[in-house]
Amino acid sequence: MLGLCKRYLYLSHRWLGIVLCLFMAMWFVSGVVMMYIGYPKLTPQERLSALPGLAAERCRVNLAQALAAGGQVKSPDSIRLTSVAGAPRYVFTYGKTQIAVDAETVNRIDQVTPAQALASAGSFLATAGGDYLDRIDEDAWTHSKALDEHRPLHRVQMDDEQATLLYISNTTGEVVRDANRNERFWNWLGAWIHWLYPFRGGALDQYAADIIIYTALAGSILSLLGIVVGLLRWRFKGRYKHGRKTPYRNGWMRWHHILGLGFGVIAFTWILSGLFSMNPWKIFDSGAAKPKLQAYMGGEISQRYFPLAVPEALARFQDAGFQAREIEWRLLNGQGYYIAFDGQGRSRILAAQANGRVFEKFGWQELQNAAERLMGQSKVSQHRVLSEYDFYYYSRAAHTMTGHIEKRLPILRLEFTDPASTWLHLDPYTGNFSKLDAGRRVSRWLFAFLHSWDWLPLLNNRPVWDILLIAFSAGGLLISVSGIVIGWQRLNRKLSA
Structure with a gap:
C-alpha cells in the first residue's frame, strides 16, 4: 500500500511538472524584472509635477455652481480642483464614477475629443510634441482596474527621448497613465507575463483571475510534492550503489533533485504567496460592513462648509509661500478645509472659513x-x-x-x-x-512578506535584498528549466515508443 502511494506521488509530481514548469520558469524570470521595472503607472508626484500652478483669476466657478452643473443629487465622496490642458477643472467622485466640470465656463465634460486629449497630453509633457493615435478601451499597459472609471482611454504618442505613450481619461480629460519605451519593452518580460495578462482583454477575460488562482494553486501543489519526493528519494543514511545520496545517474535528473532540495521551499513559498496575492475565495476579507465616509467627515461635502472662495484660498496659500497645483475639499469633524498640493507632492491645509489660516498638519486629537x-x-x-x-x-x-x-x-x-x-x-x-483589519494583516505576512520579502532589515540594506532575491530566483529558475528538459525528454520517449 505504501509503495502504491509513493508511485502515485511520483506520477503526480512528474505530470504536473511537465505541464507547469514552463509557467514557473516564466514567473521566476519576470519576477526579477519586476524588482526593477514595474507595470506602468502614473504616480501622484509625477502627475502633480506636470501640472501648472492654479491661477486664482481663472477659477470663476464656485463649488455650488460646479455641483449643480455636475447634475448629481447626492453629495460627492471627494472633490478636486486640478488643471487639464492648463485650464482649471473640478473633478467630483461618486463611488466609482467621476464627473468633471470646467472651473472657468461651468461646462460639464461629457466626453473628451481627440483634439482635447492631444491638448491635455501637450500640457502634461510640454517639452515634446505628440501624435494622437486612437481611443481604446484597454491595451497591454492599461489593465489596471483603477482606470475603469476613465475608460475609454485616448492614446497619444509623444516624441520625447523616452517615446512616452500617454493615456488620457475620456471622463475628465486628465492624463491618467504614462508608459515610456523602457517600461513597455521590459514589461513584456515582467508584469505582463508575471500576472498572466495575455489572458486579459480577450475571450478569456472573465476567467483571467481564476486562471491565475488555479495555476498558482497547481504550482504550489507541484512544489510541495517535489519537496516530499525529493526527501523520500534522498539517502540521509548511507548511499545508493553508485555512491551518491541521490538515486539519479542522469545529469538533468540529478540536478533537478539537488536543486529541488536546495531551493524547493523558496519556490513553494513564492508560488503560494503569489496565489495569496489574488485573495482567493475572499479568504482575507473580514465580512465587516464598509465604514461610512460621511461619519468620518462629520457631514456631507457642500458649499456651506466652504464659505471661503477658491480665489481667496489660493491667494492665502500663495501668501504662505505655497504654490498650489491642486486642491482637495476636505471635511473633518464637520469643519471644511482646503488641502493644497504643490509640484513636489507636499501639502498644506487651509481652514475654509473667512478667518482661516494655512497650517501643515491636523492635530492628533x-x-x-x-x-x-x-x-x-x-x-x-x-x-x-x-x-x-x-x-x-x-x-x-x-x-x-x-x-x-x-x-x-x-x-x-x-x-x-x-x-x-x-x-x-x-x-x-x-x-x-x-x-x-486582521485579515489584511495576515495577508501582509502571507503575500507581501513571503512574496516580495518586504522586511525592513532587508529593504533598508540594499543590495543584500537584491542579492538574496536574485540568487533564490536563479535557483527556482534552474529547478523549472531542469523540469522542462526532463519533461521534454520523457514526452519524446513516450511519443517515439
Missing part, C-alpha cells in the same frame, strides 16, 4: 475624534504615533506594486476592539486614513 465616529461603537484599545516605519506601515519604491501609495511620517495608528480587530492609520498632512 482631531484625527482620533473623526476615527472614533467612523468606527461607531468600537473603542480604541491602543493608539500610537509612528515616527518610523514598521512591519505593517512602510514605504516601497515608486515602481513597485504599492509604491505609488504615499506613506508619510509621522502618522497616527489607532487599534479598535471591533470583531475585525481594525487598525486605522491616519495621515495628519491630509486627513486621509487607511484601514488594516
Whole structure:
C-alpha cells in the first residue's frame, strides 16, 4: 500500500511538472524584472509635477455652481480642483464614477475629443510634441482596474527621448497613465507575463483571475510534492550503489533533485504567496460592513462648509509661500478645509472659513475624534504615533506594486476592539486614513512578506535584498528549466515508443 502511494506521488509530481514548469520558469524570470521595472503607472508626484500652478483669476466657478452643473443629487465622496490642458477643472467622485466640470465656463465634460486629449497630453509633457493615435478601451499597459472609471482611454504618442505613450481619461480629460519605451519593452518580460495578462482583454477575460488562482494553486501543489519526493528519494543514511545520496545517474535528473532540495521551499513559498496575492475565495476579507465616509467627515461635502472662495484660498496659500497645483475639499469633524498640493507632492491645509489660516498638519486629537465616529461603537484599545516605519506601515519604491501609495511620517495608528480587530492609520498632512483589519494583516505576512520579502532589515540594506532575491530566483529558475528538459525528454520517449 505504501509503495502504491509513493508511485502515485511520483506520477503526480512528474505530470504536473511537465505541464507547469514552463509557467514557473516564466514567473521566476519576470519576477526579477519586476524588482526593477514595474507595470506602468502614473504616480501622484509625477502627475502633480506636470501640472501648472492654479491661477486664482481663472477659477470663476464656485463649488455650488460646479455641483449643480455636475447634475448629481447626492453629495460627492471627494472633490478636486486640478488643471487639464492648463485650464482649471473640478473633478467630483461618486463611488466609482467621476464627473468633471470646467472651473472657468461651468461646462460639464461629457466626453473628451481627440483634439482635447492631444491638448491635455501637450500640457502634461510640454517639452515634446505628440501624435494622437486612437481611443481604446484597454491595451497591454492599461489593465489596471483603477482606470475603469476613465475608460475609454485616448492614446497619444509623444516624441520625447523616452517615446512616452500617454493615456488620457475620456471622463475628465486628465492624463491618467504614462508608459515610456523602457517600461513597455521590459514589461513584456515582467508584469505582463508575471500576472498572466495575455489572458486579459480577450475571450478569456472573465476567467483571467481564476486562471491565475488555479495555476498558482497547481504550482504550489507541484512544489510541495517535489519537496516530499525529493526527501523520500534522498539517502540521509548511507548511499545508493553508485555512491551518491541521490538515486539519479542522469545529469538533468540529478540536478533537478539537488536543486529541488536546495531551493524547493523558496519556490513553494513564492508560488503560494503569489496565489495569496489574488485573495482567493475572499479568504482575507473580514465580512465587516464598509465604514461610512460621511461619519468620518462629520457631514456631507457642500458649499456651506466652504464659505471661503477658491480665489481667496489660493491667494492665502500663495501668501504662505505655497504654490498650489491642486486642491482637495476636505471635511473633518464637520469643519471644511482646503488641502493644497504643490509640484513636489507636499501639502498644506487651509481652514475654509473667512478667518482661516494655512497650517501643515491636523492635530492628533482631531484625527482620533473623526476615527472614533467612523468606527461607531468600537473603542480604541491602543493608539500610537509612528515616527518610523514598521512591519505593517512602510514605504516601497515608486515602481513597485504599492509604491505609488504615499506613506508619510509621522502618522497616527489607532487599534479598535471591533470583531475585525481594525487598525486605522491616519495621515495628519491630509486627513486621509487607511484601514488594516486582521485579515489584511495576515495577508501582509502571507503575500507581501513571503512574496516580495518586504522586511525592513532587508529593504533598508540594499543590495543584500537584491542579492538574496536574485540568487533564490536563479535557483527556482534552474529547478523549472531542469523540469522542462526532463519533461521534454520523457514526452519524446513516450511519443517515439
